[in-house]
Amino acid sequence: MPVSDLDAAPGSTSSLRAANQRRLLDVLRGGTDAFTQAELSRATGLAPATVSNIVRELAAQGLVDSAPGSGRRGSSVRLSQSAGVVYGIDFGHSHVAVAVGDLSGSVLAERRHTGDAGVDHRAALELARGLLADLDTGPAPLRAVALGLPAPMAGDVITSASIFPGWEDVNARAATEEVFGAPAHVENDANLGALAEHRGGxxxxxxxxxxxxxxxxxxxxxxxxxxxxxxxxxxxxxxxxxxxxxxxxxxxxxxxxxxxxxxxxxxxxxxxxxxxxxxxxxxxxxxxxxxxxxxxxxxxxxxxxxxxxxxxxxxxxxxxxxxxxxxxxxxxxxxxxxxxxxxxxxxxxxxxxxxxxxxxELGGRASLVGAVLLAAERTPLVV
Missing domain, CATH: 3.30.420.40 (ATPase, nucleotide binding domain)
Structure with missing residues (x-):
């Protein structure tokens, strides 16, 4: 039975509306298929009328696409690709892999380059940017980048030159944001693989x-x-x-x-x-x-x-x-x-x-898939 909208979040009407929007968007972000409005009502615990209003508001903002179905509550809803894309980058000692994903964390296109990518962090990031430029991302704006590195991280910094040369004492998040002009998130590559296998492997x-x-x-x-x-x-x-x-x-x-x-x-x-x-x-x-x-x-x-x-x-x-x-x-x-x-x-x-x-199950793509997931999940859709 749906919970009362008044139980969703304390505060003003506008904060309640934003909280309900986030609740619905989190459900959409966690799935690869479209949801009916009836399914969204059950998944969020929000009243059907509230879901209909939120879908209408989010569609007007370009965050979701809604296609007609059997009745208003049967219409299908999914995150809109026009709402933005994210980049995932996986650096290894002998490769760099890149991917473009949507805000649900699904990979839309990817590319892999075999060769040393750890000699210099600036050259490595430029290589990744060049590979991503070759992928067709359409007109959707870039919302975030997630970077996987094969070394222990102290915050956003690799402190050991012996484990991944060229990146030692570099603030990898700041360097990535400078190259791509978007919010960046940095993670150990094995952690990204764990995330990907946990979610879809x-x-x-x-x-x-x-x-x-x-x-x-x-x-x-x-x-x-x-x-x-x-x-x-x-x-x-x-x-x-x-x-x-x-x-x-x-x-x-x-x-x-x-x-x-x-x-x-x-x-x-x-x-x-x-x-x-x-x-x-x-x-x-x-x-x-x-x-x-x-x-x-x-x-x-x-x-x-x-x-x-x-x-x-x-x-x-x-x-x-x-x-x-x-x-x-x-x-x-x-x-x-x-x-x-x-x-x-x-x-x-x-x-x-x-x-x-x-x-x-994801093989050599695990860390890359995890990077796309991380970038998507850390992208706020409602301010």
Missing amino acids: AGRGHDSSVFVKTSSGVGAGIILGNELFHGAQGTAGEIGHLTLDEQGPPCRCGKRGCLEAYTATPFVRQKLAGQLPGADDVDGVVAAARSGNVAALRALEEAGMHLGRGLAGVVNLLNPAIVVVGGDMARAGDLLLEPVRIGLRRHALDPVATTPVLRS
Whole structure:
């Protein structure tokens, strides 16, 4: 039964109207399909007459499109693309991916460039702007940009030159706003992957999950209570720098024996150096393993076992409903994931040792999709 409009928000009539508009827009933003006015009334708890008035007001502002249906309350309503678009940018050590999305967080167009994008932040942002310029965004205004970076963030700043060179001590938000002339939001790339998998990938339907991105580095994004968990300093999820062995191989963070040094793509390539000619990337290693090459199989198994050991501490501490593995290494599928599960069972407490470990459904697009979602969700539609 609809709640009274007077219960929606305290204050003046204008603040109540704005609160009701936000409530309706939040419902529209959370869906990919159009809603009927009757569905919006049920979803928001607002009276049908109130919904009709809000739809009429928002349509006049160009924020929603309303198409005739069976009766006034059967008309379909969706966010209007003319209300604006957002940009998502995902930087990696060997790629930059860009996308244009609408205000519901849906990706409209995207493009990926393979090559070093971390040498200089200014050049990297200009490269991203050039890639986005090639995508047809139509006349809709740019409302926000979200940027994913593969490094620990202290606020909007990367403090370690060794982890992502060219961006150290740079206020990434301010630099992005200067290039694009729109509000910017900066996030760790694994956090963006966690957001995307939670909303529309392997983690959907779970209120807690851990997304692990293992590529040239290793990091995790944590969802608790359906929200990203950042920690006090914003560096929650940096599992790649858990120490497995103080006497182990050096890590690019400056320490030794980090989980990343045993599970990231450089580890696998190093293990196979001289044993597997032509396998210069993950796809080559995976192809060799699937054809039965013992050295490739062993390298993936060892990486997976180490990752499972590291994840055991995570699931012991957080007890997430699910663990999702993404990044380049996840292209190995169960050749990597089954050893991860074995390592997890071996090192985790019995109640959590069988925590499901699944492959990312969004694959290499997870962080980019998350960037579009973040930009859309942080764009206010009603002032």
